[in-house]
Amino acid sequence: MSFIEFKKVSKTYGDQPVLDNINLSVKKGEFVTMVGASGCGKSTFLKMLSGQESASKGQCLLDGQPLTDEPSVDRGIVFQKYSVFPHLSVLDNVILGLEFAQSKLLARLFGKARAQAREKAMNLLQRVGLHSAANKYPHELSGGMQQRLAIAQALIKEPKILLLDEPFGALDPGIRADMHQLILDLWQQTGTTIFMVTHDIGEGFYLGSRLLVFDKIRHDPMAPNAWGATITYDLKLNQANHGQLAKSGDSAQEHSLYNDIQHSVHATARVQDEAGISTGIGA
Ligand SMILES: Nc1ncnc2c1ncn2[C@@H]1O[C@H](COP(=O)(O)OP(=O)(O)OP(=O)(O)O)[C@@H](O)[C@H]1O
Structure with missing residues (x-):
């Protein structure tokens, strides 16, 4: 049985779709990093995991049981600020x-x-x-x-799950590198399942054992909020080279995926910028 499972999950706020048809199965001990243009619902996804928000459609399960919306010691949260x-x-x-x-x-x-x-x-x-x-x-x-x-x-x-919402986004590069080492050490020592949102695709490749990309597959320039985002890439990452990876990933394949992801996420950010929705995505 999966540790965490999302089955056909959608989330809307009022009439605004934010996430659409999310299907995901995560095992204990994975380090899942998540990237995507601003407004693609990454924090909303974390909030569903933490129980702060519930799905509008579909099921979110932890150990086979619906995730509760009560504060729980199962889940620890760290925000950017x-x-x-x-x-x-x-x-x-x-x-x-x-x-x-x-x-x-x-x-x-x-x-x-x-x-x-x-x-x-x-x-x-x-x-x-x-x-x-x-x-x-x-x-x-x-x-x-x-x-x-x-x-x-x-x-x-x-906690069984550690949720990190851009925890290193406000830090200087040198300090970020120290924090990367720290979080990798703690992950290896504790075996905690980690979900981490980052705006930095390279950081997502570097830290994660798995990388999810949240992106909109449909855009309407006249109605930029008409469509929600879904998971467009779900990549198992090579962990052998932690500590050596640069932004480009650790292999020709990861390098190419890095470029594809950067391209698609930036394209979404551009469409949203043109529609007047603020975005921010690091290279
Ligand atoms: N409580 C809420 N009520 C109404 N709309 C909301 C609420 N929370 C988020 N939204 C909207 O849902 C969309 C997704 O927001 P969310 O914060 O999940 O995106 P994100 O990908 O984490 O963005 P960022 O990278 O900028 O943090 C946005 O359009 C946001 O305005």
């Missing part, structure tokens, strides 16, 4: 992840449970390279450090 609490120290931000998970009413742990949570949080901070900043506050951290903190906060709940 830092989703940490400014008034809590680094350590308390991570502990809070556990407090929400374990003590739903009070969101507070006491005594032995808190001591255990503290130890677990310190271990995780060590793994993301933030242990020496445990007593600092978010405003004292760089952007990369804040994203490390957001990842630690999501991972402390040991």
Whole structure:
């Protein structure tokens, strides 16, 4: 049985179709990266996975059961902009992840449970390279450090699925490279299933074990929102070369696919730009 399955899923907001006929089956432990022009529904797809949005048609299943719209420790989420609490120290931000998970009413742990949570949080901070900043506050951290903190906060709940919505989009290139290594290490150590949206196709090729492209296959220049997007490429990626890949992918075939995807995504972005819909896609 698939771990996650989308069967003929469509999503509309009011009368605007956003996603159309999504069929997908994902196994435990895959690292799924997702690219596509702005507005093609990547975040909406993540929101369906997180339970924040439900499908308008079709079925979204986790372990064979419909995905619930209740907040769940099964799923940890990290956004592009830092989703940490400014008034809590680094350590308390991570502990809070556990407090929400374990003590739903009070969101507070006491005594032995808190001591255990503290130890677990310190271990995780060590793994993301933030242990020496445990007593600092978010405003004292760089952007990369804040994203490390957001990842630690999501991972402390040991989620079955980690959802990353452009987590490195706001970071400088050098820091991004560090974060790539970190997320690959954590993925390999934890075996968590990861879904990550990125605007950078090269990043999608580099990090993913599988790459999905969301794109509109039909356009009406007079009614740019008339059609939803679907998955136009679903690629299993060669993982042997993590750490060596450049934007072009690791083989002639991936290089050619990279170019095709870039071409089609940019074409969609152009149509939308011409229709006055803002887009943004990295090369
Ligand atoms: N809650 C909502 N209500 C109405 N429309 C929405 C809502 N959320 C998203 N949309 C619309 O759905 C479409 C897809 O949005 P979504 O954010 O999923 O796209 P995206 O591919 O993630 O874009 P980006 O790359 O710019 O983040 C957009 O046209 C957006 O305006």
